[in-house]
Amino acid sequence: MTRLCFDYGHGGEDSGACYNGRKESNDVLDLGKSVAAEVRKYGVVVDETRTSDVTVSLNDRSNFENRNTYDYFISFHRNAFQPEQAKGVEAYTYLNPGAKSKSLVQTIQTSLVNLGFVDRGVKEANYHVLRETKASAVLVEMGFIDNTGDNTLFDAKKNEIIKAIAKAILAELGINYIEPQPEVKGQTLYRVIVGAYSAKENADAQLAKAKSAGFKDAYIKSE
Template sequence: MIIIFDYGHGGKDPGATYKGRHEADDVLRIGQAIAKRLRDAGVQIDETRTSNQALSLEQRVKMEWKKTYDFFISFHRNAFKPEVATGAEVFVYKSINAKSKPLADKIQSALVNVGFRNRGVKEAEFYVLKHTRAPALLLEIGFIDNSADNQLFDSKFEELVEGMAHAILAVAGGKKVDTCPACGQGVGL
């Protein structure tokens, strides 16, 4: 199993911001924590960026084209109006791939199980979903402009990492079986 992680925004593009908090920083932090957990379990993870650098959507997609990946997962935090919207959601391309939807459902469940409001798995035509060859998902891990979602992101960070890693491992496989504290599922670790 080989997966490419895409951490949204970066460099001159901080993504959504709220009270000094930047989406680009949050998604890099959580994505790299999940990548480490998956690598420890024997899954190969490539990354579109490993620092606070800017990449265009086209550059991100072209990186995915260089290899045959089992999944492309793009990490984001949502924004709307300060303190109005809450919750997590996962997007897949409008013509749902048979592999992307089951993984999207597992990741969405992991996000909800740690306390995010369930905004569901949805279809979208986002550039990185439409133009990648691998089954692709775009994660919105809570609203960065909502204090409750940020509190959840920070206070349940390790549970989020474990829950999302376990969701991916349920599809990717791994080294041994264990039970995820966030999702209660037994999966490869």
């Protein structure tokens, strides 16, 4: 089973970078949770170092990751420098990264640049959450929070950013992203139900059969 650890930077008493009342901790929590929700549609397990505006230390973040085995650790951030002086996206791996980290970080970086962000490149850094985690780890800086243009792009293309990052992650996992079909007003949609189970393991087994048969968009919904 594929398992990811998502880390949303800062939180609680640590707001991260701030500009004109905007907080990095809020931006990354909101967007990161949306990416997690999108990836989970494909049966990928996503654990999160925080799910609300609470303080989580760097040690607590790495300890959280170290308690389980993950395919990837992905830390979400927004950048800051001097007001209106820098812009663009950049992404990081730890020093001398492995092939998995290098591939994922480049795929995410390219996806965000394609949405219109300035390309500041992929870099290496001795950050705690990259150094002290076991899984292939990347850290993504999604534009500068102290740049009006980056904030405008971040807000206007929020759904596209979510989709781009989700697609990049799924691609590295060998999972094809399925473009959602727009609903036409007045159109009747027919859903195919293949069973309902009281035992979760039976539902998982049926889901596996459906996906092996080619129904890649099949998923489990609890009621």
